[in-house]
Every structure is written in C-alpha cells, then in structure tokens.
Amino acid sequence: ATTAEMHKQLSDEQLGDLIEASLESRENSYSPYSKFKVGAALLTHDDTVITGCNVENISYGLSNCAERTAVFRAVVQGYRKFKAIAITAEMGNKFVGPCGACRQVMAEFGLDWEVYLAMPNKSYMKTTVGKLLPDSFSPDWVTLG
Amino acid sequence: ATTAEMHKQLSDEQLGDLIEASLESRENSYSPYSKFKVGAALLTHDDTVITGCNVENISYGLSNCAERTAVFRAVVQGYRKFKAIAITAEMGNKFVGPCGACRQVMAEFGLDWEVYLAMPNKSYMKTTVGKLLPDSFSPDWVTLG
Amino acid sequence: ATTAEMHKQLSDEQLGDLIEASLESRENSYSPYSKFKVGAALLTHDDTVITGCNVENISYGLSNCAERTAVFRAVVQGYRKFKAIAITAEMGNKFVGPCGACRQVMAEFGLDWEVYLAMPNKSYMKTTVGKLLPDSFSPDWVTLG
Amino acid sequence: ATTAEMHKQLSDEQLGDLIEASLESRENSYSPYSKFKVGAALLTHDDTVITGCNVENISYGLSNCAERTAVFRAVVQGYRKFKAIAITAEMGNKFVGPCGACRQVMAEFGLDWEVYLAMPNKSYMKTTVGKLLPDSFSPDWVTLG
Ligand SMILES: [Zn+2]
Ligand SMILES: [Zn+2]
Ligand SMILES: [Zn+2]
Ligand SMILES: [Zn+2]
Numbered sequence: 001a002t003t004a005e006m007h008k009q010l011s012d013e014q015l016g017d018l019i020e021a022s023l024e025s026r027e028n029s030y031s032p033y034s035k036f037k038v039g040a041a042l043l044t045h046d047d048t049v050i051t052g053c054n055v056e057n058i059s060y061g062l063s064n065c066a067e068r069t070a071v072f073r074a075v076v077q078g079y080r081k082f083k084a085i086a087i088t089a090e091m092g093n094k095f096v097g098p099c100g101a102c103r104q105v106m107a108e109f110g111l112d113w114e115v116y117l118a119m120p121n122k123s124y125m126k127t128t129v130g131k132l133l134p135d136s137f138s139p140d141w142v143t144l145g
Numbered sequence: 146a147t148t149a150e151m152h153k154q155l156s157d158e159q160l161g162d163l164i165e166a167s168l169e170s171r172e173n174s175y176s177p178y179s180k181f182k183v184g185a186a187l188l189t190h191d192d193t194v195i196t197g198c199n200v201e202n203i204s205y206g207l208s209n210c211a212e213r214t215a216v217f218r219a220v221v222q223g224y225r226k227f228k229a230i231a232i233t234a235e236m237g238n239k240f241v242g243p244c245g246a247c248r249q250v251m252a253e254f255g256l257d258w259e260v261y262l263a264m265p266n267k268s269y270m271k272t273t274v275g276k277l278l279p280d281s282f283s284p285d286w287v288t289l290g
Numbered sequence: 291a292t293t294a295e296m297h298k299q300l301s302d303e304q305l306g307d308l309i310e311a312s313l314e315s316r317e318n319s320y321s322p323y324s325k326f327k328v329g330a331a332l333l334t335h336d337d338t339v340i341t342g343c344n345v346e347n348i349s350y351g352l353s354n355c356a357e358r359t360a361v362f363r364a365v366v367q368g369y370r371k372f373k374a375i376a377i378t379a380e381m382g383n384k385f386v387g388p389c390g391a392c393r394q395v396m397a398e399f400g401l402d403w404e405v406y407l408a409m410p411n412k413s414y415m416k417t418t419v420g421k422l423l424p425d426s427f428s429p430d431w432v433t434l435g
Numbered sequence: 436a437t438t439a440e441m442h443k444q445l446s447d448e449q450l451g452d453l454i455e456a457s458l459e460s461r462e463n464s465y466s467p468y469s470k471f472k473v474g475a476a477l478l479t480h481d482d483t484v485i486t487g488c489n490v491e492n493i494s495y496g497l498s499n500c501a502e503r504t505a506v507f508r509a510v511v512q513g514y515r516k517f518k519a520i521a522i523t524a525e526m527g528n529k530f531v532g533p534c535g536a537c538r539q540v541m542a543e544f545g546l547d548w549e550v551y552l553a554m555p556n557k558s559y560m561k562t563t564v565g566k567l568l569p570d571s572f573s574p575d576w577v578t579l580g
Contacts, residue, residue, distance in 0.1 A: 030220050034468070034495060055220045055250075059534030060469060060495040062249050064209075069217045072209055075175050075200045076218060099494030100397070100423055104207050104390030105200075133390055134422060179323070179350060204389030205324060205350040244349030245542070245568055249535030277569060278535055320510050345510045345540075352539050354499075354507055362504045363511065365465050365490045394497050395490075 010043065010084055010114065018043055018086040019118045025051035025066065026088060032056065033063075038089045040066035042074050045081040050074045067102035071109065082106075084114040086124070095125040103133040155188065155229055155259065163188055163231040164263045170196035170211065171233060177201060178208070183234045185211035187219050190226035195219045212247035216254065227251075229259040231269070240270040248278040300333065300374055300404065308333055309408045312378040315341035315356070322346065323353070328379045330356035332364050335371040340364045357392035361399065372396075374404040376414070385415040393423040445478065445519055445549065453478055453521040454553045460486035460501070461523060467491065468498075473524045475501035477509050480516040485509045502537035506544065517541075519549040521559070530560040538568040 018041045026039030033056045040052040052070025056063040064072075067087055074082070085106065087098060095117040098106070106115075111130030118124040163186045171184030178201045185197040197215025201208040209217075212232055219227070230251065232243060240262040243251070251260075256275030263269040300308075308331045316329030323346045330342040342360025346353040354362075357377055364372070375396065377388060385407040388396070396405075401420030408414040453476045461474030468491045475487040487505025491498040499507075502522055509517070520541065522533060530552040533541070541550075546565030553559040 025221060028221050028223050030225065051221060052217075053221050055217050056495060057250060057253050057534075059249055059500065059536060060491060060498040061500060061536055062246055062253075062534065063495040063498075064213070064217055064250075065494065065496060068209070069221055072197075072200050072214045073218050073221060076170060076173050076196060076198050076214055078173050080175065097424070099492075099497065100390035100392070100394030101207055101494060101496055102390070103393075103423075104204055105202060105209075107390070108202050108207075132424060133393075134387070134424065201350060202389075204355065204391060205346060205353040206355060206391055207389065208350040208353075210349065210351060242569070244347075244352065245535035245537070245539030246349060246351055247535070248538075248568075252535070278538075279532070279567060279569065315511060318511050318513050320515065341511060342507075343511050345507050347540060347543050349539055352536055352543075354503070354540075358499070359507045359511055362487075362490050362499055363508050366460060366463050366486060366488050366504055366508060368463050370465065391497055394494055395492060395499075398492050398497075 014043065014047070015084075015086070015116065016122070018049060018084060019088065019116065019122055019124060021049050021051050022066075022086040022088040022118065023120060025053045029053040029066070030055045033058065033060065036089065038066040038087065040070040040085055040087045042070040042082055043084045044074060044079045045083060047083075048077075048079070050077065050079070065099055065102045067098045068105045071105050080109055082109055082113045084116060086116040086118050088118045088120065090120055095119075097127070097132055100133075103129065107133050159188065159192070160229075160231070160261065161267070163194060163229060164233065164261065164267055164269060166194050166196050167211075167231040167233040167263065168265060170198045174198040174211070175200045178203065178205065181234065183211040183232065185215040185230055185232045187215040187227055188229040189219060189224045190228060192228075193222075193224070195222065195224070210244055210247045212243045213250045216250050225254055227254055227258045229261060231261040231263050233263045233265065235265055240264075242272070242277055248274065252278050304333065304337070305374075305376070305406065306412070308339060308374060308376040309378065309406065309412055309414060311339050311341050312356075312376040312408065313410060315343045316378060319343040319356070320345045323348065323350065326379065328356040328377065330360040330375055330377045332360040332372055333374045334364060334369045335373060337373075338367075338369070340367065340369070355389055355392045357388045358395045361395050370399055372399055372403045374406060376406040376408050378408045378410065380410055385409075387417070387422055390423075393419065397423050449478065449482070450519075450521070450551065451557070453484060453519060454523065454551065454557055454559060456484050456486050457501075457521040457523040457553065458555060460488045464488040464501070465490045468493065468495065471524065473501040473522065475505040475520055475522045477505040477517055478519045479509060479514045480518060482518075483512075483514070485512065485514070500534055500537045502533045503540045506540050515544055517544060517548045519551060521551040521553050523553045523555065525555055530554075532562070532567055535568075538564065542568050
C-alpha cells in the first residue's frame with residue numbers, strides 16, 4: 001500500500017477510537033507541576049493503538065510530553081512506522097500543536113503521517129508531522145556575495 | 146509492608162527474570178547513532194515488569210534512555226511506585242550507572258528503590274536510586290563570614 | 291520601530307557578520323560523539339551578536355545544540371528579544387533547519403524573527419521562527435460527529 | 436599543579452566572589468513557569484568566572500537549568516576545564532543539589548571539581564561533581580548463578 005492509501009485506511013471510526021484512547025490516557029498524566037494533563041494515542045502501521053501521557057519532573061527540563069511517551073512506548077513494542085497520532089489537551093478554544101521536541105521525535109519515524117490535535121469535546125484539527133516541522137526546503141535562498 | 150520488607154520480596158528468581166526482561170528489551174533498542182543498545186526492566190510495587198529501551202534521535206539531545214522509557218511507560222500504565230529496575234548494556238567489564246537525567250526521572254518516584262546494573266552475562270551490581278543521586282545532605286557546610 | 295522595520299535594519303553587512311560569527315563559533319563546538327560541528331550567532335534587538343555552539347554529552351540526550359546555547363547565553367546577558375539567528379553547519383549541499391527542540395526554545399522568545407541557515411561558503415537560506423514551528427492555525431478542522 | 440593543589444587555589448575571597456556572581460546571575464533568570472530563580476557561577480581553570488541562570492520554556496521539558504547554562508556558556512568561550520561552580524537558589528533552609536541532568540553535563544567535563552550549593556544569605560554546602568554522580572563503582576556486586 002502506498003502512504004496515501006495507508007492514510008485512507010484511517011476510518012472515522014478509527015479516528016474516533018484514537019481520540020477516545022488519547023482522552024483516556026490523559027487520566028494517567030503525571031503533571032503535578034503544570035497541572036496540565038495531556039494524552040496521546042498513536043496508530044501504528046498495523047493498526048495497533050499505543051497511548052501516552054505527559055510525565056513531569058520537579059526539574060522541569062526532565063519532563064516528557066504525551067506524544068513522546070507514546071512514541072517511546074511504541075518503539076519498545078517494536079514499532080517504527082506510524083499512521084497517525086491523536087493528541088488531547090484542554091486548551092480553551094484553540095488547537096495547539098505539539099512542542100518542538102515532540103515534533104522532532106515524531107519526525108525521526110517519518111514525516112508523512114497524520115497528527116490530530118483534539119479537544120475533550122472531540123473536535124479536532126488535522127495536520128501532518130511534515131507540516132509541523134518544515135525542513136525549510138523553501139526556495140528563497142541566495143549566496144551572500 | 147515497610148520498604149525494607151518490600152525489598153525482601155525481590156527473590157533471586159524475580160531478579161533473574163528482571164535482568165532477563167531488560168536483556169530482551171534491548172532487542173528493540175533504536176540506536177542508529179550510538180550503536181549502543183540499552184535495555185531496562187522496571188518492577189512495580191505489585192510485581193509487574195515493565196521494560197524499556199533507548200530511543201535515539203538524529204538531534205542527539207532528543208534521545209531518550211532505556212531507564213526513562215521504562216519509567217514513562219509505567220506511568221502511562223498507572224504506576225507511580227517501584228521496587229527495582231534492572232539496566233543492561235554491553236560495557237566491557239565495567240558497571241556503569243544510569244545517566245544523570247535518568248537518575249532524576251527515577252528519583253521523581255522515590256529514592257528508596259533498587260537499581261541493578263547488569264551485563265548480558267547476568268553479572269550485576271546493586272545500588273539504589275538514592276545512592277545514585279545523593280541529595281547532598283552531607284554535613285560539611287558552613288556559613289561564609 | 292515595528293517588527294517589519296526592525297527586520298529592515300538587518301543590512302547585508304550585518305548578515306555577513308552574523309554568518310561569520312556563527313562560523314567562528316563552530317570552532318568551539320564540543321562534539322566528540324557526532325563529530326558534527328554547529329555554530330550559531332544571535333542578533334539581539336539592540337544589535338549585539340551572541341554566539342553558540344553545540345555541546346554534546348556521552349549521554350546523548352543531554353546534548354545541547356548551538357542554537358539553544360546561543361539563546362541561553364543571551365538570556366543570561368539579559369536579552370529576551372531577537373532580530374535574527376544565523377546557524378552554520380557543513381551539510382553537503384542541503385540547508386537543514388534547526389531541530390525541533392531549538393525551534394521550541396527560539397519560539398519562547400517570539401515567532402517573528404529571522405533564521406538564516408548558512409553554509410561555510412556563506413550561501414544561506416532565510417526563514418523565520420514562526421515558519422519553522424507552525425502553530426497549526428490551519429483551517430481544516432471539524433467536529434467529529 | 437595537581438587537582439588537589441588547584442583546589443587549594445580557591446581562596447575564601449574567590450569563593451565569596453563566586454557565590455556573589457551566582458546571586459547576581461539569578462536576576463536574569465527567565466522562569467515564568469516555576470517562578471523559581473536559580474543562578475550559577477562557574478570558575479574555570481584559569482580563574483575566569485562564567486555565570487548562568489535558568490531559562491524555562493512553556494514546554495517544560497525544554498527548560499534549561501542555571502548550571503547547564505553556565506557550562507554551555509563556558510564551552511562557547513573555549514573552556515573545558517573547571518575548578519568549581521556555585522549554585523544559588525532560595526530553598527528555605529535546605530541545601531538542594533543540582534538536578535541529575537546538570538550533574539551529567541558537569542560530569543562530562545570531569546568529576547574532580549567542586550560544587551558549592553549556596554543560599555542568598557551566603558551560607559553554603561560544599562561537595563564535588565563526582566560525589567553528586569557516583570559511578571557506582573561500589574564493591575557489592577555478584578554474579579547471578
Ligand atoms: Zn512535547
Ligand atoms: Zn539516561
Ligand atoms: Zn537543536
Ligand atoms: Zn538541572
């Protein structure tokens with residue numbers, strides 16, 4: 001299957017389940033410092049759902065986001081190829097993308113997979129890893145004389 | 146059960162299984178940059194074994210060690226209390242402790258649990274999270290005049 | 291001065307100097323693990339140039355990139371507002387953007403400043419922090435029924 | 436000079452100045468999330484003082500501590516060898532050591548240099564990088580039968 005076809009395989013039902021899984025995973029969030037619970041659910045190439053939540057640390061810099069937690073879990077389970085990730089947080093009325101660190105960790109495993117930024121009410125915004133971390137293949141470069 | 150009693154519950158068989166689990170987890174290590182495979186296996190307060198491996202990134206600073214991966218996985222599964230962790234790597238003839246970042250992440254969930262630094266041949270060294278990250282409650286302080 | 295006007299103030303000479311400073315800073319790169327030297331030079335709102343280089347660690351995850359080093363240095367010197375950053379590395383013939391972690395750290399101090407990805411031969415590509423870390427304010431969101 | 440002799444060269448005056456520098460550096464702390472200002476001052480092998488402060492990020496995991504900031508700054512300035520670091524924070528009546536990530540970053544540049552945990556009132560506790568990050572060369576290892 002091409003990547004395009006692979007993405008077609010993500011049905012509304014699968015997406016609903018993925019968002020639901022990310023919502024449930026928020027419950028295990030360990031976020032005593034930010035009080036900000038985030039959940040994520042990764043859909044692997046073989047349609048396995050692997051969840052994550054944020055895990056904070058008293059030394060803030062050692063905190064790990066939900067998205068990275070999900071990716072790390074997946075790798076331990078032998079996965080390296082993903083179709084999609086759903087990320088859920090309570091952010092008022094705004095969709096906010098993953099932090100740069102998570103984008104980088106997701107990009108390690110391909111740019112061409114989908115990212116669903118979702119809210120507890122299940123509204124969502126769809127993007128891709130590649131769009132979230134543009135490689136700057138933009139054309140406006142020159143050679144400095 | 147007191148912590149001391151809890152630790153007594155870690156039988157030779159459990160320790161052997163824990164080291165074995167950490168060895169098996171190394172197989173899923175994603176370490177194309179360092180070529181250095183590390184595995185970890187965490188024993189939760191209820192005797193569940195949760196494994197981890199290192200997951201590297203082309204931007205080295207986004208790499209995650211096996212120990213932290215195991216802790217993050219455990220938190221997603223609802224655990225916050227641990228008896229022990231076994232960490233396995235091929236380091237020649239030397240036992241090397243976890244990196245400081247992993248010590249800090251482990252310490253978030255208590256200082257009084259055991260760390261087994263093990264080798265593929267199953268020889269091991271035993272220490273604790275608290276010993277690996279002394280809080281510097283040492284007594285040699287003074288007030289500068 | 292508006293931001294647009296502020297950017298106009300970055301003359302060809304300033305840009306040349308900024309790239310030159312980033313190149314010089316590469317010389318202090320501590321990169322024994324990747325052998326990949328990166329330099330950065332930040333231009334503050336008051337036209338001060340503050341450089342950075344990558345500083346690696348035997349535990350790869352504790353490595354710090356040149357861009358973040360430059361930002362951290364600037365903050366220590368009291369700066370919080372930047373016009374531009376030049377980043378130099380030897381990457382063959384390709385311009386490669388900063389890693390996600392660096393994009394996130396730069397974005398903490400504004401999205402509307404310039405990023406110059408440069409090569410030792412001083413060819414460069416121009417982008418901005420905001421373009422490198424799109425917040426996903428894209429319009430294609432729906433509510434899942 | 437041996438390391439021992441080198442350490443002798445850290446006079447009371449130097450230590451007082453180092454703590455003072457770390458206190459001053461706290462003023463530039465960028466810590467809108469934790470509201471916890473930390474300062475550090477590094478003494479290089481040639482008696483140069485290089486300061487640092489913590490620089491936080493809205494994605495907590497991208498935050499950088501004062502100690503690491505100081506080390507990164509020093510490396511950019513060409514330093515790789517240090518005599519001592521003073522770290523200052525307002526922690527009530529308790530001396531608290533650096534986080535594990537900072538210990539790891541300091542250890543990259545040697546174990547045999549001094550760490551002064553200080554308070555705004557200039558009381559301090561003295562330890563070393565090596566003591567803060569024991570390599571677990573302790574002797575209580577056995578081979579699992
Ligand atoms: Zn993140
Ligand atoms: Zn580690
Ligand atoms: Zn970077
Ligand atoms: Zn720290």
